[in-house]
Amino acid sequence: MADQLDPTPYDALLLLSFGGPEGPDDVVPFLENVTAGRGIPRERLKEVGRHYYLFGGVSPINAQNRELLQALRKDFAEHGLDLPVYWGNRNWAPYLTDTLRTMVDDGHRRVLVLATSAYASYSGCRQYRENLADALATLAAEGRELPRVDKLRHYFNHPGFVRPMIDAVLRALAELPEDVRSGAHLAFTTHSIPTAAADTSGPVEAHGDGGAYVAEHLDTARVIADAVREATGVERPWRLVYQSRSGAPHIPWLEPDVCDHLEAEHAAGAPAVVMVPIGFVSDHMEVKYDLDTEAAAKAAELGLPVARAATVGADPRFAAAVRELVLERSAVERGESVQRCALGELGPSHDVCPIGCCPARGPRPAAAGLD
Ligand SMILES: CC1=C(CCC(=O)O)c2cc3nc(cc4[nH]c(cc5[nH]c(cc1n2)c(C)c5CCC(=O)O)c(CCC(=O)O)c4C)C(CCC(=O)O)=C3C
Numbered sequence: 001m002a003d004q005l006d007p008t009p010y011d012a013l014l015l016l017s018f019g020g021p022e023g024p025d026d027v028v029p030f031l032e033n034v035t036a037g038r039g040i041p042r043e044r045l046k047e048v049g050r051h052y053y054l055f056g057g058v059s060p061i062n063a064q065n066r067e068l069l070q071a072l073r074k075d076f077a078e079h080g081l082d083l084p085v086y087w088g089n090r091n092w093a094p095y096l097t098d099t100l101r102t103m104v105d106d107g108h109r110r111v112l113v114l115a116t117s118a119y120a121s122y123s124g125c126r127q128y129r130e131n132l133a134d135a136l137a138t139l140a141a142e143g144r145e146l147p148r149v150d151k152l153r154h155y156f157n158h159p160g161f162v163r164p165m166i167d168a169v170l171r172a173l174a175e176l177p178e179d180v181r182s183g184a185h186l187a188f189t190t191h192s193i194p195t196a197a198a199d200t201s202g203p204v205e206a207h208g209d210g211g212a213y214v215a216e217h218l219d220t221a222r223v224i225a226d227a228v229r230e231a232t233g234v235e236r237p238w239r240l241v242y243q244s245r246s247g248a249p250h251i252p253w254l255e256p257d258v259c260d261h262l263e264a265e266h267a268a269g270a271p272a273v274v275m276v277p278i279g280f281v282s283d284h285m286e287v288k289y290d291l292d293t294e295a296a297a298k299a300a301e302l303g304l305p306v307a308r309a310a311t312v313g314a315d316p317r318f319a320a321a322v323r324e325l326v327l328e329r330s331a332v333e334r335g336e337s338v339q340r341c342a343l344g345e346l347g348p349s350h351d352v353c354p355i356g357c358c359p360a361r362g363p364r365p366a367a368a369g370l371d
């Protein structure tokens with residue numbers, strides 16, 4: 001039996017995610033939840049609905065979060081960390097508000113949140129903090145005692161997030177035909193966001209020029225590219241590219257798009273490309289459709305061999321990283337000095353989002369931060 005680990009002052013962990021439809025009838029209401037008031041063109045919504053129907057109306061994301069929950073509970077139990085883990089979503093059942101209500105009714109007062117988004121951005125950070133504030137407001141209106149809620153720091157550069165992706169790139173390279181393997185380029189992909197959102201991502205001092213969102217992705221991409229070079233003895237061209245653009249066409253979003261990039265790579269004579277979705281925590285719909293279906297079709301049309309690296313998903317090293325992050329933050333809250341693991345050059349991200357971090361689109365309250 002392992003010695004007990006101490007998560008004081010926290011008494012529960014909340015896995016906070018996006019949510020996805022679990023059958024054809026869920027698709028339209030799910031998309032309405034996602035896009036309420038966001039000005040996504042109707043045509044784009046129809047198109048995205050089609051992606052889900054191609055997969056029977058089922059997003060892979062909920063099953064993947066159930067697996068991650070299992071992995072976290074197993075890791076915590078094996079290491080003597082007695083901390084219950086709950087799961088709630090922004091856009092689909094189990095909804096965040098319902099989960100938080102259960103947590104409060106189960107007696108929890110200090111909740112730590114793990115969001116399934118590793119980088120700074122409005123969509124990946126502040127929007128979750130707004131969701132937490134909304135859920136807390138609902139519980140307050142119901143007369144419930146509110147828990148204190150904190151969010152774990154961004155883990156884009158944590159070894160437990162990065163190392164599984166290095167292995168995944170090596171596995172993807174091994175899937176390529178042998179004659180193009182050593183010449184294969186790397187395309188690190190993440191969700192495109194409006195350039196205005198990228199430029200204001202992260203703390204104020206990181207604003208401008210893609211902000212923390214782009215800087216963090218570049219940092220992680222560089223660590224992975226360096227490790228792959230060491231492992232394979234080959235220097236490969238690599239680039240950060242974007243996928244899953246939505247929004248109105250006249251609003252600038254981060255570019256290049258992964259499909260345009262594959263075209264450019266092919267035209268420039270790249271023998272093969274490995275797509276590495278570093279922006280995502282699991283192989284959910286943005287990966288299964290936008291990369292494995294759409295980008296793969298583009299590559300086939302070009303005659304360009306491609307392979308796609310797996311995301312971390314429920315890798316035990318990621319579960320262990322979450323345990324380390326929980327213990328790190330617990331120690332910080334107790335006023336103890338801690339060692340913070342981080343690869344790359346940016347160093348460990350902040351514990352608490354400062355004022356002006358990934359600013360809101362309108363005046364909306366956000367929890368677990370200074371504003
Ligand atoms: C940065 C980022 C992440 C990565 C970080 C993170 O993981 O949080 C992410 C993840 C995800 N995005 C997802 C799905 C969708 N995102 C949409 C729309 C949007 N995403 C945006 C950004 C991000 N999104 C933005 C700026 C929009 C425009 C509308 C708005 O400003 O809010 C839409 C609307 C239709 C469309 O236009 O695509 C859908 C259906 C799913 C679930 C997949 C599944 O079901 O398996 C996941 C994990």
Ligand SMILES: [Fe+2]
Nearest residue numbers: 123191244286
């Ligand atoms: Fe999205």
